[in-house]
Amino acid sequence: MRFARLGPAGSEIPVLLQNGHTYGLTPVTTDIDSEFWTTGGPDRVRAALEAGELKAVDDAESLRIGAPIARPSAIVCVGMNYVAHAAESGSAPPEVPIIFLKPPNTVVGPYDDVQIPRGATKTDWEVELGIVIGRRASYLSSPDESMDHIAGFVAANDLSERSFQLEISGGQWSKGKSAAGFCPAGPWLVTPDELDHRALSLRSWVNGEPRQDSNTKDMIFSVEHLVHDLSQYLVLEPGDLILTGTPQGVGFSGKFPYLVAGDVMEIEIDGLGRQHQKFVTGEVSAR
Template sequence: MRLAHARTADGDRPVVHLDGQWYDLRPLHAAVTPAVLGPDALAAIRSASLPAVAEPTEFAPPLTGIGKIVCIGLNYTDHAEETGATAPPEPILFMKAPDTVVGPTDDVLIPRTSVKTDYEVELAIVIGSTARYLASPDEALAHVAGYAVSNDVSERTFQIERGGQWDKGKNCETFNPFGPWIETDVADPQDLELKLWVNGDLRQNGNTKNQIFGVAHVVWYLSQFMTLYPGDVINTGTPAGVAMGRADGQFLRDGDVVELEITGLGRQRQTFRPA
């Protein structure tokens, strides 16, 4: 099942994809919010009789009311190698503000003074039920509502060369394109291909099986330090191929087009523009 917001001339419309058909979700919910993500609510959607709609031509972010976005750094073996970093013994954490989220085809704004704006295709976990102090990773996936595509856009000068925390390079306006949908039925989150192109050039081509800390471990680990609530999002790191890891750099400039996709989770396309 896919949960999404179709962008229409009359505003964003909540929709759901079941058995090859898109349906209007408004008879049950005015929007896809954290309240929609619990097991009972998802079961009710599956059993409801909803009006069919045409396949959306444009999507807004698939979730409103995101509580927090927690991100995992250096979580792929090949990405750690390309940046010259040692694989961390525990997950590296940083946060992104929910107001960085934009739709999967919205423009991304290159910050003023930026010379190192970078791209990162990432698997996003969407939490569906409250998780705190989970006893083991075996309990984690029961708290996941679904998965989506995130582009964890970063400004590397702000992040690395300006002192302080990574948050400065991660929270610029429009720095988290999200969607097009939340997929609730993923058989194995540890076997998904992630790809990203810049102006048609394939830059990233990875698989979640190469994560240092898998999805279940990440959710369990985070629950030891913070409570995860329905509607929280976790960006789980990026594979090799980011501009920071390339000998030629090739950071993003005005007019560059970035496209990215993850198996079964849809595709994004952004044009980068100056703020």
């Protein structure tokens, strides 16, 4: 199944994208949030669709596309999860997952403008496969249990301000990952039965010029490994978002200039859609 959220920022409506149609989900749920996953949301949507209870959203094409998930309780990010990206960062491949956190309020829609942070000089991009948690995960016994706790997958851009992250970080990365709009997500969420997360191509472009081109099969730590590993150290709640790391081809490599106002960033993951953001200066409207 493919879920999305449409409408003005802060007032999005949940929808199902099915066979070229967009169906409103308000008879089933108010949002794609923790409650939706914990109350068997996909099964209830399927039953409502089969019963003819879901109506098409007539003006869907004219509506803003928001992030496909409501604000999560946590965004857990994995660093250097591709060998070539670790190398371009000057590091050896990690032996255990490296994690950091982004604030939940960084999540924005896939086509929303993003503000270059005040004082920023090295704003960077990172196309990443995002995991959305569907069931509470704590102390999973093995990676084999992980898929039972995953609601679906999304495309995400783990935007970073490298000067904040590395030069004035105080020894941790989150300062450079936390600016407004630094987690564009979507355009839609796809449930695990709809795609093979183990072999998805990931690509990114800046102003139409290629930057990243890789595949999730090149991840050091698999989706299953990451969910199991993280569950040993924190409680993953329904609706939480895990960003699984980015491949080589970022600005930090030194091969490309960093982002500046006026640039257009695009990312794409097979089956999960394509997004683009224009980078601007000044205040961006609240989302």
